[in-house]
Amino acid sequence: MTSFSQAAVVLAQQGGEDVVGTGEAIAFWVLGPLALAGGLGMIFVRNAVHSALWLVVSMLSFGVLYIVQSAPFLGFTQIIVYTGAVMMLFLFVLMMAGRDSADSMVEVLRGQRLLAALFGIGFATLLVGALARSLVNVQAQVPPDPYDPARGGGAGGLGRLVFTDFLFAFELTAALLIVAALAGIVLAYRDRREGPKRSQRDLVEARFRGEYKRRSPQPGPGVFATGNSVATPALLPDGSIAPESLSELIESTNTARLIAEQDRVLGSQAEHDDSRALLAGEDEQGSEQEGERK
Amino acid sequence: MTSFLAQAQEPMTRAEVLADDPVWLILIKVVALFGFGVLMTLFMINWERKVVARMQHRTGPNRVGPNGWLQSLADGIKLAFAEEIIPTSADRKVYWLAPVISATPAFVAFSVLPFGPQVSMFGEQTYLQLVDLPVGVLVVLAASAVGVYGIILGGWASGSPYPLLGSLRSAAQVISYEIALGLSLFAVVLYAGSLSTGDIVDAQQGGWFALLLLPSFIIFVISMVGETNRAPFDLPEAESELVGGFHTEYSSLKFALFFLAEYVNMVVLSGFAVTLFLGGYMAPWPISAIGDGYFNTGWWPVLWFVAKMLIFLFLYIWLRGTLPRFRYDQFMRLGWKVLIPANLVWIVMIAGVRAINTSTDVTTGQKVIFGAVAILLIVLLSLLIPEKRVEEDSGVPTTGGGYPLPPLDLEVPKLTPRQAALEREQRRRKRAEVGAGASTAGGSSATTTDGTGKEADDGNV
Numbered sequence: 001m002t003s004f005s006q007a008a009v010v011l012a013q014q015g016g017e018d019v020v021g022t023g024e025a026i027a028f029w030v031l032g033p034l035a036l037a038g039g040l041g042m043i044f045v046r047n048a049v050h051s052a053l054w055l056v057v058s059m060l061s062f063g064v065l066y067i068v069q070s071a072p073f074l075g076f077t078q079i080i081v082y083t084g085a086v087m088m089l090f091l092f093v094l095m096m097a098g099r100d101s102a103d104s105m106v107e108v109l110r111g112q113r114l115l116a117a118l119f120g121i122g123f124a125t126l127l128v129g130a131l132a133r134s135l136v137n138v139q140a141q142v143p144p145d146p147y148d149p150a151r152g153g154g155a156g157g158l159g160r161l162v163f164t165d166f167l168f169a170f171e172l173t174a175a176l177l178i179v180a181a182l183a184g185i186v187l188a189y190r191d192r193r194e195g196p197k198r199s200q201r202d203l204v205e206a207r208f209r210g211e212y213k214r215r216s217p218q219p220g221p222g223v224f225a226t227g228n229s230v231a232t233p234a235l236l237p238d239g240s241i242a243p244e245s246l247s248e249l250i251e252s253t254n255t256a257r258l259i260a261e262q263d264r265v266l267g268s269q270a271e272h273d274d275s276r277a278l279l280a281g282e283d284e285q286g287s288e289q290e291g292e293r294k
Numbered sequence: 295m296t297s298f299l300a301q302a303q304e305p306m307t308r309a310e311v312l313a314d315d316p317v318w319l320i321l322i323k324v325v326a327l328f329g330f331g332v333l334m335t336l337f338m339i340n341w342e343r344k345v346v347a348r349m350q351h352r353t354g355p356n357r358v359g360p361n362g363w364l365q366s367l368a369d370g371i372k373l374a375f376a377e378e379i380i381p382t383s384a385d386r387k388v389y390w391l392a393p394v395i396s397a398t399p400a401f402v403a404f405s406v407l408p409f410g411p412q413v414s415m416f417g418e419q420t421y422l423q424l425v426d427l428p429v430g431v432l433v434v435l436a437a438s439a440v441g442v443y444g445i446i447l448g449g450w451a452s453g454s455p456y457p458l459l460g461s462l463r464s465a466a467q468v469i470s471y472e473i474a475l476g477l478s479l480f481a482v483v484l485y486a487g488s489l490s491t492g493d494i495v496d497a498q499q500g501g502w503f504a505l506l507l508l509p510s511f512i513i514f515v516i517s518m519v520g521e522t523n524r525a526p527f528d529l530p531e532a533e534s535e536l537v538g539g540f541h542t543e544y545s546s547l548k549f550a551l552f553f554l555a556e557y558v559n560m561v562v563l564s565g566f567a568v569t570l571f572l573g574g575y576m577a578p579w580p581i582s583a584i585g586d587g588y589f590n591t592g593w594w595p596v597l598w599f600v601a602k603m604l605i606f607l608f609l610y611i612w613l614r615g616t617l618p619r620f621r622y623d624q625f626m627r628l629g630w631k632v633l634i635p636a637n638l639v640w641i642v643m644i645a646g647v648r649a650i651n652t653s654t655d656v657t658t659g660q661k662v663i664f665g666a667v668a669i670l671l672i673v674l675l676s677l678l679i680p681e682k683r684v685e686e687d688s689g690v691p692t693t694g695g696g697y698p699l700p701p702l703d704l705e706v707p708k709l710t711p712r713q714a715a716l717e718r719e720q721r722r723r724k725r726a727e728v729g730a731g732a733s734t735a736g737g738s739s740a741t742t743t744d745g746t747g748k749e750a751d752d753g754n755v
Contacts, residue, residue: 049385072427073429073489079436079439080432080472080476083440084435084469084472089469091447096462
């Protein structure tokens, strides 16, 4: 039983011949189809989260392939950065937005498909050209020993290359990423407060100055309340209903609609409900607006 | 091939010895590591309950087995046979997959932890470690990165809002704290000159990195707790806010897997902290000096390793028994605004110190001058920090203590405004009765009933 790294050492000593070890071949024929399946699954699956998961499968396969090709640093970095951070953020956004949001087939940008097709063909040409050249022209190189950073293997060798020969490219990439991050912050940030943040004390004083409706917090359900539902108003000591405990939403909804809503929540129409999303789906919001108009 | 044979004559490196293991030995190691993880989980649950109970003046579990030590085993068996309830709104495939994704990487990370030096197992020379990769440190990080998928997918697939919120929290939390964790590894890797866990342990023969790189150690321990979602950073499963967090909808064996993953992750990260900062399997100082390092050979180091690991595991329990849960924004502020910047400053410092130390043409006198200049700069820069301005008080008049209190010379009015109004009313009525006689009495009584009616309305509206 020789590990992959040992196999790589043997390979390195045999020079740049086109020799593929058995372990390497098995790994390739398992991981290659898996990566391909991941890519295809990502495109053809309708559910956005499932699609992202297929992409994760693809990325993990690439990572393991790098490790097998005696580039363990690259492989694990791929798993940590792409699978661990980038795809995680993707999933994060997908879950926030709800899974139905990716199913929209409406073309928003005019001429989008034409442009996409053009760019796709261009990219495919570049890819095929590079692949063809790599199969014909490029000489196989002896892989550096990952245990020997001094002679260009592993993280040490990569670091030396990045900070000497490829410094400019590295700095450019860093600048690009920083600009992208800043742009993200600027686009997403919106200041909800006017002026500096008010402390608890400021808020107390503002309340007593009369900037708010009440001086005290909202009352809890009264002593004689029979339930803790929003729909159950609090009772005052004399048995009358405490007006502040009435839910504005429930009071302003007409009864027929309220009952329909309750039916929906109770499960008679549960299949239309996207319970995995934090935000309501588009059609649901639309129907709500219609209801308000009526 | 000749060079390969020539290599065998010089002493084999750790990686080569491990790569030379026969298959049966690898299988033994794998099973031993798995067993260790499961046993430590069972032990940890019991130990945690007992220690927290002692901290709260209770007895803790004391029924099953000697002194209650088999309680978690009984709980585990019960959990495996419990009825499984899957919500109708669950995404079944992902729901099934999530606990598996959560538990597997936790065990994978065990494979790079060195438990001991070279020993002889059944006549075969080997190290007490499953595999020694040139990037062993990254394996632990990658395993924890993949493990989060279990949590986040479990929360999403449950089809219920609380688990979803829990999983979103956990995703943000683990990503944030993995940066701090990774940065605190930086100093260790710089000093050890290698990413391999075995080499890092060897590099600590002169002194533990916990003493040499104290800031890194502290940040590592803090982010280690954040990374494993444990108290006081257990926001993804905050009982008071999210019921149970990401595993609210899980039951039976799947829930047990999540539980297992959490505890195995704690064990792995404790072992990782020992490896990186506490000298790994090396004996602590007074013991290591006995018999010319006798206690650093053979099977003894396993004892030191597990003992040091238990210190960290006790720290986990201690934190849980002592500290309240952080609020989410406080937690994020700690991660992004304190731990990461502090780490970056520290890295720049040690990189500078190392660069000066390793360059040959810097004399000791120059080093002293550099140090003095650096300290002077820091002092001068600290003068630039603006003083915290005390805001002028222009609000409600108060009398000391900072709380709105009534003034000392407050005169308490004899009557409340309402009483005063009533009194005025009475006086007016009396005057009217005196002035107009019986003819207006009916009218005034009408106003009073009106008034009471209004009051009742006020009460109701």
